[in-house]
Amino acid sequence: MTTLRELVLEDGNNLTVRDALHQSILAGIQSSASRFRVWVSATLNNQGTVGFKPKLIAGLLIFAVSLWIRSLHAVDMAPLIHGPNQPGAGMTAEYDGRAETIADGHGVMVPDNLKPSDTDFLAYPPGYSIFLASIYHQVGRDYFAVQLFQNVLNSLSSVLIFLIAAQLVSWSASIASGLLSAVSHHLAYYSNFILPDGLCALPLLVSVYLLVKAERSASRSLWLCAAAGLTLGLSVWLRPNSLLLGPFLIIVMALISLRRGRSVKNAAVMALVSLVVVAPITIRNYVVYREFIPVTIHLGVVLWEGIGESSGDRFGAVSTDDEVAQQDAILYGDERYAGSWASPDGIRRDRDHVGKSIAIIIRHPFWYGGVMLKRMGELVKYSAQAPLVDRGDDAKVSENGNTTREVTTVGDLSLAVGKTLHWTRAFARALQRVAKETALVFIIAGAIIMFSVSWRKALLVAAVPTYYLLAQSAMHVEFRYALPMHYFLFLFAGITWVVISAAAFDWMRKLGRLFVARAPGN
DSSP states (O other): OOOHHHHHHHTTTTOOHHHHHHHHHHHHHHHHHHHHHHHHHHHHTOSOOOOHHHHHHHHHHHHHHHHHHHHHHHHHHGGGTTSTTSTTHHHHHHHHHHHHHHHTTSOSSSOTTOOTTOGGGGSSOSHHHHHHHHHHHHHOSOHHHHHHHHHHHHHHHHHHHHHHHHHHTOHHHHHHHHHHHHHOHHHHHHHTSSSSTTTTHHHHHHHHHHHHHHHTOSSSHHHHHHHHHHHHHHHHHHOGGGTTHHHHHHHHHHHHOSSHHHHHHHHHHHHHHHHHHHHHHHHHHHHHHSSOOSSOSOHHHHHHHHHHHHHTTSSSOOOSHHHHHHHHHHHHTOGGGGGOSSTTTHHHHHHHHHHHHHHHHHHOHHHHHHHHHHHHHHHTOTTSSSOOOOOTTOHHHHHHTOOOSOOOSHHHHHHHHHHHTGGGHHHHHHHHHHHHHHHHHHHHHHHHHHHHHOHHHHHHHHHHHHHHHHHHTTSOOOGGGGHHHHHHHHHHHHHHHHHHHHHHHHHHHHHHHHHHHHSTTO
């Protein structure tokens, strides 16, 4: 590196000492940054070739940890299940009622007793009710059994982010990412809701994994992308939030790929197939209601309620479903509207809400931009939104942890797993506490580290979180709406854990060598 004295002597007439000092500092920073990038790259890729058996063991470990944590949360939530205080009880009742209709043989896509005037049917996509009906058909209507199925499937989601990270970063980072998603109190807590919020992450993660595999396979890329589109479409059947993720990924692949034409074609195939998979819902909606409704009519109410939450009385918007229904009854002069925001005439009412909301946003763009930033902050607020595993000495937990009851049903088996592991609660809570307190800082640090090493891969990992942050912050939002994005954010946090661990190991090794060198006789 050029010294300060050399810089001054280089051009004594034009180069001042201050200029030389600035250039020297800049050169030092650039040199340090370069050395850091080289060290990080070596750290993340120093494990060599990993065989199938270690991969399998790591995947099984992540799955087991994930199921363990989710089962403990299932026991914590057990006193509320099948009761009026069950989380999301109103929405669960909607899905449950449709599932029972399907299980009783009254139609899967369209109930045989549906009245065209009943637009409540358009409030939610059909996928989760079909999922519930399939469980009810096998084991009966038991929310505890549903929790077991969901916790097993959602534990596979932790394995999927492990596989994605292994393809994009390294096996060390992939193991850290998988374990972080496995112990996450948010992902485990919402996994036990009888709602599709947690479940929709699995097909989305499969879709991204297949897209990444397609980028590495010249011969099977189109087939892999078609499969990715299929699973992405299935995610929309559960929740409509990812409807435009396919087109968004086309833009991302155009920005990051060295083989732009091939990558854009792959992403386009995935996006097109996903829309084809969603098409039966759109066609059903048109056949029944003679209106173009891609999936649901929920957009207007979440926009309107989002404005109500953020503005108070400023624009006349309200912030809850019941308030929207009451307001509609007054505005339209129809008392029937007071019962629900979605029916009757839910299509017209929701479109009117969209129009009113967009008009406000256009008139106040800077205010709404600030609102969106605040909502983004709420979506990554890991210190709130969900409880940790309850303490082992909690009286409620001690009662729920009684394992003397005989396991006779699938629902009992669901709780038996968590009850048997009652003694691990203190350790599980400690793990969750560490992950919770470090989450946001480690995500930011990991993103910076990955962007410094490979901005293309970093953008691909950030694609799903970016999509959810932009899409969800534009309207009323709850943490559970964007659960899929957190798997990808934990990948960034996993990188930070690996880098810190490697740095600590290097420091201890150097310290050990120093002690050996200074030992008597050396």
